[in-house]
Amino acid sequence: MVNVNNYDMEQEYISSIIGNSLPAKRLRHIIEQVAQSDAPILINGPSGTGKELVAAEIHKRSSRHHAELVKINCGAIPSELMESELFGHRKGSFTGAIDNQIGRFKQADKGSLFLDEIGEMSPALQVKLLRVLEDGRIRPIGAASEIETDARIISATNIDIDCAIEKGGLRADLFYRLGVVVIDVPTLKERAQDIGLLVEHFQKKHPKSRRFTLSIEAEKLLKSYDWPGNIRELRNFVERAQIFHSGEILDEFSASELIVQKPRKKPDNQPNQSAPTFKPFVQEEFNNIDMDEDAGEPVNLRELVEELEQQRIQQALNNCEGVIAEAARMLSLKRTTLVEKMRRYDLQIA
Structure with a gap:
């Protein structure tokens, strides 16, 4: 446990991690410590908590800041293309390989590679990633030999790591290699004290005429809300408030109307409505379809x-x-x- 009770906020470095709460201070302190090392980092936390921001802050504070922070979302790229994206390929190695591609590992050489949604990576690719972490060498698809790579690995996931390992979705040996240091990012509910500062921060990029001010009652309401979407949800709330209440003092009623996902008690005979649904x-x-229009005409x-x-x-x-x-x-x-x-x-x- 990091002791942050005696922190002097004026002596802390300027950070993109906004807040005066104990969890925010602790997070900044851990980032400053791990940035000085090249050890692999695994960032764990629910969606919307700012895991990518933490990764960027680690890179910015590290000795590798002069090189690139390369980002790749393992859940956004089909598994059959992921190997080429990570390790690169040689021209003609497969259909569509019309030129050489260096891959993200080589692109991040001397810098940092951020692997987001690492829990979505296929088991076969997890094995190849583990091998790269062990010997620091990659083999592009179609290449005759391996090449060295020097990229600091920062990964992130929102899954329950223990559960994923138990079910076989994440290899235990890969976790131990990726998670030399595991950073648990706090939820917004855990750092509700920071909501006022975050609301101010999100408005700074807009002219003063578009900004709003939270009333005491509205701020209390926001601090009591669960924020299942975390900081991402708060940012969306701020954007809605700027649209409908620019230049105003936002009262408790208006704030409650702008919260989209209000907590609901589930009736015993109703399905679970806690998850978003379309x-x-x-x-x-x-x-909205007008079925009377062109009545009698065929409909595809x-x-x-x-x-x-x-x-x-x-x-x-x-x-x-x-x-x-x-x-x-x-x-x-x-x-x-x-x-x-x-x-x-x-x-x-x-």
């Missing part, structure tokens, strides 16, 4: 359903910031099914 949106789409139901499916998939991807695993959960689909539908409709991650 069913209401789908129902609304069908309700397949095209209608496919158009609606494309819209819902794209919306899910946008809401989840391109994380396919999260979008699949929102849509109640298997990740492989969602990837196949994305290919079928040629949908891109924004």
